[in-house]
Amino acid sequence: MRRLLASDPDFETKFARIVNDRRESDANVASDVRAIIGQVRQKGDDALAELTSRFDKHALTAELSSWRIGKDQCQAAYDFLDKDAKDALELAATRIRAYHEGQLPEDRDYRDAQNVRLGARWSAVEAAGMYVPGGRAAYPSSLLMNAIPAKVAGVERLVVTTPTPKGEINELVLAAAHVAGVDELWRVGGAQAIAALAYGTARIKPVDVITGPGNAWVAEAKRQLFGVVGIDMVAGPSEILVIADNQNDPDWIAADLLSQAEHDPSSQSILITDDTAYAAAVEDAVDVLLSQLDTQRTATSSWDDHGVVIVVEDLVAEAPALANRLAAEHVQIALDDPEAVFAGIRHAGSVFLGRHTPEAIGDYVAGPNHVLPTGRRARFSSGLSVLDFMKRTSFISLDEQALAAIGPAAAALADIEGLPAHARSVRVRLP
Amino acid sequence: MRRLLASDPDFETKFARIVNDRRESDANVASDVRAIIGQVRQKGDDALAELTSRFDKHALTAELSSWRIGKDQCQAAYDFLDKDAKDALELAATRIRAYHEGQLPEDRDYRDAQNVRLGARWSAVEAAGMYVPGGRAAYPSSLLMNAIPAKVAGVERLVVTTPTPKGEINELVLAAAHVAGVDELWRVGGAQAIAALAYGTARIKPVDVITGPGNAWVAEAKRQLFGVVGIDMVAGPSEILVIADNQNDPDWIAADLLSQAEHDPSSQSILITDDTAYAAAVEDAVDVLLSQLDTQRTATSSWDDHGVVIVVEDLVAEAPALANRLAAEHVQIALDDPEAVFAGIRHAGSVFLGRHTPEAIGDYVAGPNHVLPTGRRARFSSGLSVLDFMKRTSFISLDEQALAAIGPAAAALADIEGLPAHARSVRVRLP
Numbered sequence: 127m128r129r130l131l132a133s134d135p136d137f138e139t140k141f142a143r144i145v146n147d148r149r150e151s152d153a154n155v156a157s158d159v160r161a162i163i164g165q166v167r168q169k170g171d172d173a174l175a176e177l178t179s180r181f182d183k184h185a186l187t188a189e190l191s192s193w194r195i196g197k198d199q200c201q202a203a204y205d206f207l208d209k210d211a212k213d214a215l216e217l218a219a220t221r222i223r224a225y226h227e228g229q230l231p232e233d234r235d236y237r238d239a240q241n242v243r244l245g246a247r248w249s250a251v252e253a254a255g256m257y258v259p260g261g262r263a264a265y266p267s268s269l270l271m272n273a274i275p276a277k278v279a280g281v282e283r284l285v286v287t288t289p290t291p292k293g294e295i296n297e298l299v300l301a302a303a304h305v306a307g308v309d310e311l312w313r314v315g316g317a318q319a320i321a322a323l324a325y326g327t328a329r330i331k332p333v334d335v336i337t338g339p340g341n342a343w344v345a346e347a348k349r350q351l352f353g354v355v356g357i358d359m360v361a362g363p364s365e366i367l368v369i370a371d372n373q374n375d376p377d378w379i380a381a382d383l384l385s386q387a388e389h390d391p392s393s394q395s396i397l398i399t400d401d402t403a404y405a406a407a408v409e410d411a412v413d414v415l416l417s418q419l420d421t422q423r424t425a426t427s428s429w430d431d432h433g434v435v436i437v438v439e440d441l442v443a444e445a446p447a448l449a450n451r452l453a454a455e456h457v458q459i460a461l462d463d464p465e466a467v468f469a470g471i472r473h474a475g476s477v478f479l480g481r482h483t484p485e486a487i488g489d490y491v492a493g494p495n496h497v498l499p500t501g502r503r504a505r506f507s508s509g510l511s512v513l514d515f516m517k518r519t520s521f522i523s524l525d526e527q528a529l530a531a532i533g534p535a536a537a538a539l540a541d542i543e544g545l546p547a548h549a550r551s552v553r554v555r556l557p
Numbered sequence: 558m559r560r561l562l563a564s565d566p567d568f569e570t571k572f573a574r575i576v577n578d579r580r581e582s583d584a585n586v587a588s589d590v591r592a593i594i595g596q597v598r599q600k601g602d603d604a605l606a607e608l609t610s611r612f613d614k615h616a617l618t619a620e621l622s623s624w625r626i627g628k629d630q631c632q633a634a635y636d637f638l639d640k641d642a643k644d645a646l647e648l649a650a651t652r653i654r655a656y657h658e659g660q661l662p663e664d665r666d667y668r669d670a671q672n673v674r675l676g677a678r679w680s681a682v683e684a685a686g687m688y689v690p691g692g693r694a695a696y697p698s699s700l701l702m703n704a705i706p707a708k709v710a711g712v713e714r715l716v717v718t719t720p721t722p723k724g725e726i727n728e729l730v731l732a733a734a735h736v737a738g739v740d741e742l743w744r745v746g747g748a749q750a751i752a753a754l755a756y757g758t759a760r761i762k763p764v765d766v767i768t769g770p771g772n773a774w775v776a777e778a779k780r781q782l783f784g785v786v787g788i789d790m791v792a793g794p795s796e797i798l799v800i801a802d803n804q805n806d807p808d809w810i811a812a813d814l815l816s817q818a819e820h821d822p823s824s825q826s827i828l829i830t831d832d833t834a835y836a837a838a839v840e841d842a843v844d845v846l847l848s849q850l851d852t853q854r855t856a857t858s859s860w861d862d863h864g865v866v867i868v869v870e871d872l873v874a875e876a877p878a879l880a881n882r883l884a885a886e887h888v889q890i891a892l893d894d895p896e897a898v899f900a901g902i903r904h905a906g907s908v909f910l911g912r913h914t915p916e917a918i919g920d921y922v923a924g925p926n927h928v929l930p931t932g933r934r935a936r937f938s939s940g941l942s943v944l945d946f947m948k949r950t951s952f953i954s955l956d957e958q959a960l961a962a963i964g965p966a967a968a969a970l971a972d973i974e975g976l977p978a979h980a981r982s983v984r985v986r987l988p
Binding site: 160210211225228234236242243251267334349352378381384387471472473476478480482483486489491495499504505506511513517521526528529537542543544548552555 | 660780
């Protein structure tokens with residue numbers, strides 16, 4: 127953990143280093159992934175069986191159940207949960223659905239002053255694929271956050287691929303798939319799963335959009351197949367910026383900081399406060415809490431390597447500019463009146479306002495998506511939404527008079543661009 | 558050109574071949590591009606000078622004018638145009654601006670039944686870069702279509718990079734840059750320009766989003782840098798699908814078909830009609846028009862290799878399903894009443910309705926963007942819009958009571974996901 131004082135003469139240098147710190151692995155797996163994609167494209171299901179045996183030690187055989195998990199199995203996994211867990215999943219699903227329904231875009235259809243009819247019509251993609259990692263990072267909440275926006279958008283076919291290493295299935299993911307209404311669930315992982323979703327095989331029909339987190343191979347496969355299918359933003363390690371004054375219980379803020387740190391050793395937690403003594407109190411509370419967590423190892427590693435505490439003079443005057451440079455995935459503003467700081471924040475994935483809004487609320491049940499831009503990508507990208515599963519078709523309609531009004535300009539531009547058939551297609555229709 | 562009859566027993570086989578026909582080059586330039594990006598990242602402007610000298614035969618020297626084209630030069634290029642060209646550019650810019658202003662998204666801010674405050678706030682990226690190719694594909698209209706949405710979105714810094722081979726500058730592009738209000742114009746092209754925009758150099762500050770068409774190197778550089786910056790959809794050769802009955806003048810439809818064919822030898826023009834004799838009349842009109850075009854060579858090559866005429870029994874019953882499988886960039890519905898066909902079309906970049914709406918109107922002056930998904934990408938992507946230059950920050954605010962209502966479910970989910978700090982950050986705040 128590093129403590130920075132904004133008043134230090136070398137603050138800018140130190141802060142710039144934190145801003146430019148890359149916590150993402152630059153593993154060059156491009157050629158491996160290219161080979162895997164080629165193999166799946168060429169040999170289809172045979173390639174999937176071969177690669178799944180090699181990487182996941184799982185045999186894809188003539189038995190359909192070795193390939194695919196049925197809806198009945200998802201239902202059974204859900205039924206097996208205790209009531210609290212069921213209720214929590216349902217509450218999360220209901221609230222996520224409600225928030226994302228409010229994102230559905232409106233069509234446009236109007237006539238302008240030249241009597242040109244213009245507009246745009248939104249529609250869902252037909253099929254979406256979602257990658258769910260195996261092991262530690264397989265979170266049921268993540269399945270809900272990817273699947274529900276797709277369903278709200280109107281996607282007819284929602285396909286999940288997930289590795290089942292040594293045949294092991296994550297029952298919580300199955301239960302979430304039941305709640306979210308996933309249509310197909312395939313036991314395939316890695317770059318080979320992404321290739322199968324993009325190009326299709328005999329068993330797995332291709333999809334139009336692929337979302338969901340994954341390891342370096344999965345991320346590179348998505349990057350290479352961008353354009354063959356639509357994909358969501360590249361995801362990096364999680365991060366939180368907490369802006370807090372000394373009126374917060376240090377234990378609360380310590381828990382907030384460690385809720386990101388416990389995700390991954392490369393996660394980052396940053397506190398900005400305006401009181402040096404309070405900074406020390408939070409640091410102490412972090413140390414105490416660390417010693418109590420089952421996720422101690424991961425959280426300690428993250429906090430030690432990437433944790434930052436910044437002390438400024440004036441939160442309202444200084445925090446927003448720092449926050450915008452960090453462009454963090456999560457920004458928590460733990461103040462009685464968070465509005466003044468919030469007003470200055472332009473680059474952030476999601477903002478959590480006030481003392482009673484811990485970031486974890488947004489991970490699970492608030493409603494907005496928890497798939498958010500990391501690694502300063504909030505400068506140019508947004509959380510997952512129904513728009514990731516939809517596309518817009520613009521339309522234009524002119525009658526003879528409207529064409530007479532604006533057609534000559536189109537023909538003139540076609541002339542200067544040296545495109546005579548363009549010009550002609552307009553001029554033949556002029557009165 | 559191929560003629561297909563929907564009633565032929567082998568129609569499905571032939572049509573499927575057209576749907577799956579890939580007209581995009583699969584040139585594997587990935588490792589070349591990776592090397593160029595590495596060079597620019599490491600050596601900055603020196604790498605740009607070296608690569609520009611090698612690829613563009615243009616010397617980037619100590620003279621700023623060898624690097625950068627000033628706003629005064631853009632103004633001068635505009636002033637030099639004749640009045641018709643100026644008026645046409647201004648009309649195009651005004652109409653494009655008006656249409657894109659209507660795309661500006663609305664923020665959300667509301668309280669739900671649990672008194673949870675939820676919402677989302679949109680903001681523009683700070684800087685956008687736009688690639689403008691040298692030579693044949695450098696269209697002033699394309700500059701307007703990329704730049705104006707960025708400006709409407711609220712982007713403060715709009716940067717164009719364009720190669721100037723042997724020092725040659727395209728004056729029309731400069732004039733369009735003047736009209737669109739471009740802030741910086743750099744004489745750099747290829748993958749090296751994309752790398753400079755993404756990572757920045759001493760001279761060229763980095764941007765947040767890069768759009769604009771380019772050759773295979775430019776496209777691959779954008780793909781590799783996706784995630785470092787935001788990028789627009791991968792662009793392939795242009796295409797048009799015209800759905801027309803025999804009440805259209807065959808000359809009009811021939812001009813429409815060739816207005817795509819003249820773009821590039823790999824462009825594709827497809828006609829669907831319901832009258833074999835009319836199909837023949839359009840084919841004849843195409844042959845006559847081809848002989849008259851300055852773009853004859855390109856248009857003939859495209860029409861010969863990729864042109865298709867499909868004859869169906871019933872346009873309303875059959876054309877929409879075929880159109881959706883083709884998911885074409887442009888769909889023109891040249892019927893007295895285009896609505897019934899339009900209602901069935903789900904996958905298309907842009908639709909042109911009625912007999913007096915040639916596609917070329919949309920290329921220049923209608924208002925909607927002419928940067929549209931190609932190569933069946935309309936199944937999952939949209940034309941360029943202000944949203945490509947904006948991002949959304951969600952926000953959440955709970956008071957003590959709201960947290961008491963939904964917090965326990967969040968903590969329960971954190972428990973089952975094995976994330977104790979998440980659970981704790983909620984539970985410590987519960988009453």
